Amino acid sequence: MTAQVILALGVFFAAYVLIATEKVPRMTTSLGGAAAMVLIGATNDAGMFFSPESGIDWNVIFLLLAMMIIVGILRQTGLFEFLAIWAAKRARGQPFRIMVILVVITAVLSSLLDNVTTVLLTAPVTLLVCERLAAPPVPFLIAEVMASNIGGTATLIGDPPNIIIASRGDLSFNDFISNLAPIAAVLLVVFIGLCRWMFRSAFQFHPERAARVMALNEKEALGEKALLIKSLIVVGLVLTGFIARPLLGLAPSVVAMLGAGLLVLLARLEPRKVFGDVEWETLLFFAGLFIMVGSLVNLGVIDAVGEAAASLIGDRHDLAAVGMLTGSAVVSGVIDNIPYVATLAPITHDLVQAGGAAAKPLWWALALGADLGGNATAVGASANVVVIGIAKRYDHPISFWTFTKYGLVVTVVTVGLCVPYLLLRYYTF
Amino acid sequence: MRAADLQVPLPVVRRETTAVEAGRLIADSGLVGLVVANRLGVPTAIVSAVDVLRLMVPGYLLDDVSLAAVFDEAGAGELWEHLADRTVGDLLDDQGVAVRKILTIDADATLVEMAARMVDARTQIALVRDSPRDAPTFVTLPSVINAVLASAGGPEPGSGPQ
Numbered sequence: 220m221t222a223q224v225i226l227a228l229g230v231f232f233a234a235y236v237l238i239a240t241e242k243v244p245r246m247t248t249s250l251g252g253a254a255a256m257v258l259i260g261a262t263n264d265a266g267m268f269f270s271p272e273s274g275i276d277w278n279v280i281f282l283l284l285a286m287m288i289i290v291g292i293l294r295q296t297g298l299f300e301f302l303a304i305w306a307a308k309r310a311r312g313q314p315f316r317i318m319v320i321l322v323v324i325t326a327v328l329s330s331l332l333d334n335v336t337t338v339l340l341t342a343p344v345t346l347l348v349c350e351r352l353a354a355p356p357v358p359f360l361i362a363e364v365m366a367s368n369i370g371g372t373a374t375l376i377g378d379p380p381n382i383i384i385a386s387r388g389d390l391s392f393n394d395f396i397s398n399l400a401p402i403a404a405v406l407l408v409v410f411i412g413l414c415r416w417m418f419r420s421a422f423q424f425h426p427e428r429a430a431r432v433m434a435l436n437e438k439e440a441l442g443e444k445a446l447l448i449k450s451l452i453v454v455g456l457v458l459t460g461f462i463a464r465p466l467l468g469l470a471p472s473v474v475a476m477l478g479a480g481l482l483v484l485l486a487r488l489e490p491r492k493v494f495g496d497v498e499w500e501t502l503l504f505f506a507g508l509f510i511m512v513g514s515l516v517n518l519g520v521i522d523a524v525g526e527a528a529a530s531l532i533g534d535r536h537d538l539a540a541v542g543m544l545t546g547s548a549v550v551s552g553v554i555d556n557i558p559y560v561a562t563l564a565p566i567t568h569d570l571v572q573a574g575g576a577a578a579k580p581l582w583w584a585l586a587l588g589a590d591l592g593g594n595a596t597a598v599g600a601s602a603n604v605v606v607i608g609i610a611k612r613y614d615h616p617i618s619f620w621t622f623t624k625y626g627l628v629v630t631v632v633t634v635g636l637c638v639p640y641l642l643l644r645y646y647t648f
Numbered sequence: 649m650r651a652a653d654l655q656v657p658l659p660v661v662r663r664e665t666t667a668v669e670a671g672r673l674i675a676d677s678g679l680v681g682l683v684v685a686n687r688l689g690v691p692t693a694i695v696s697a698v699d700v701l702r703l704m705v706p707g708y709l710l711d712d713v714s715l716a717a718v719f720d721e722a723g724a725g726e727l728w729e730h731l732a733d734r735t736v737g738d739l740l741d742d743q744g745v746a747v748r749k750i751l752t753i754d755a756d757a758t759l760v761e762m763a764a765r766m767v768d769a770r771t772q773i774a775l776v777r778d779s780p781r782d783a784p785t786f787v788t789l790p791s792v793i794n795a796v797l798a799s800a801g802g803p804e805p806g807s808g809p810q
Contacts, residue, residue: 297714344708431723434720434722439717441714
């Protein structure tokens with residue numbers, strides 16, 4: 220092992236520790252780590268910006284950017300608020316029914332939007348409904364953020380790790396739908412059952428309180444109708460473009476950028492509203508992360524780890540898939556799943572190249588483990604941290620252990636169900 | 649015109665002041681902001697009138713303004729029930745609020761210096777340096793604008809477009 224490799228590994232693990240402990244803003248850490256990699260000669264301009272193997276994954280960056288723009292415009296329409304209040308009224312103010320409906324809405328939204336965006340959209344309306352019901356908002360907020368982590372598993376665009384996996388594994392939107400959406404749907408049903416048990420004390424029904432929910436007028440939440448129609452048409456076109464990739468031959472990032480551009484043209488909103496939801500810090504965090512991992516690719520570290528893992532696995536891809544699933548869930552429970560997947564994706568790529576079709580389910584094991592593992596602890600996923608922050612701001616603090624005691628139950632059950640799914644679907648018949 | 653010529657006493661609030669008391673001060677006096685004092689009674693910060701209004705509106709409606717429209721009249725009325733529970737301290741702790749450190753200007757500061765410093769600090773109220781600790785005096789934005797207009801030969805107070 221050369222001094223350069225040792226230095227690069229030192230930078231990489233130091234960055235991981237800083238990201239996990241959040242002592243420094245994660246964007247600063249990832250860009251600082253990238254700069255250190257350049258200084259030690261582990262990468263250069265060609266490697267960072269133009270190499271498909273070791274450079275910034277522009278497909279990921281631009282897909283995220285485009286979806287942030289689309290969501291930023293879509294949220295101006297009030298559609299999400301309308302749906303949530305409409306659903307709460309259909310539930311006739313019954314707290315458990317409302318939780319079920321909010322959980323389902325959050326999961327479905329989360330399969331189409333980034334998880335953080337989803338919980339930012341659903342948290343205010345949840346607080347409103349709980350305030351009307353005089354119901355404790357904490358169980359509802361926890362249930363929603365967990366539903367967003369489960370729902371985000373279902374599609375290519377549902378969770379940033381999936382976007383990385385799709386790009387590195389050359390997997391399509393339809394691949395995700397056919398391989399992950401079915402198990403995500405099953406997990407959601409099981410999760411609703413868990414909610415009934417875990418949060419049973421939160422479902423006290425008061426008819427007079429229910430009447431206060433019924434008095435809400437959801438139509439007033441809707442903004443300009445023309446913008447809503449334009450937005451829904453563009454979102455429909457983008458989803459069609461994702462699904463029709465085999466016919467169109469366009470990468471998801473291109474489809475999303477075309478959709479974002481069209482919506483910007485049609486919406487005619489001021490730039491502040493169009494780009495207000497673009498998280499530039501997140502995009503730069505991703506860029507720095509890709510440079511750091513790419514540096515390890517350049518130095519042969521990733522290949523060496525991949526080869527070692529391949530020889531260890533041999534032809535026992537079933538065990539490898541279970542190991543990947545459970546290992547990813549454990550790691551993602553304690554550190555951000557984005558840097559984890561960014562690191563594991565090139566290694567998984569090597570394993571799939573070496574193992575062929577039998578090794579391909581490793582991608583799904585990685586996605587399921589990383590996405591569902593985020594539920595395990597309060598810091599397992601960015602969306603958890605955001606919801607806990609919102610709850611604290613409104614005097615409903617959620618302690619680390621309050622979240623984690625529910626999170627561990629949900630993670631053990633959901634990841635546990637994925638084990639037979641992987642084994643039965645890919646390795647039994 | 650110097651700061652000493654425009655200085656006036658203003659009510660001072662503390663962390664413990666409730667939203668009701670702070671709102672009453674603004675509603676009764678037409679102030680554009682409130683001076684916040686520390687435990688020793690020393691003016692340290694300024695909160696604008698709109699931030700005091702922020703204190704009265706449930707936070708989730710500020711996170712998602714479109715939700716504010718879904719209440720009927722009775723439902724909206726119930727939202728004000730929590731006013732007594734909120735204090736100026738909540739405002740000072742709210743990261744979404746730009747609480748401004750109080751601007752201090754010399755008593756002999758000229759009108760243009762006062763104007764420039766208040767714009768630079770984006771503040772509506774400035775503390776006059778060395779004013780009595782038990783009765784601090786301040787220069788307010790309306791009085792500065794009024795003095796600027798008077799110096800520029802602008803219309804007299806109350807003669808603007810109706």
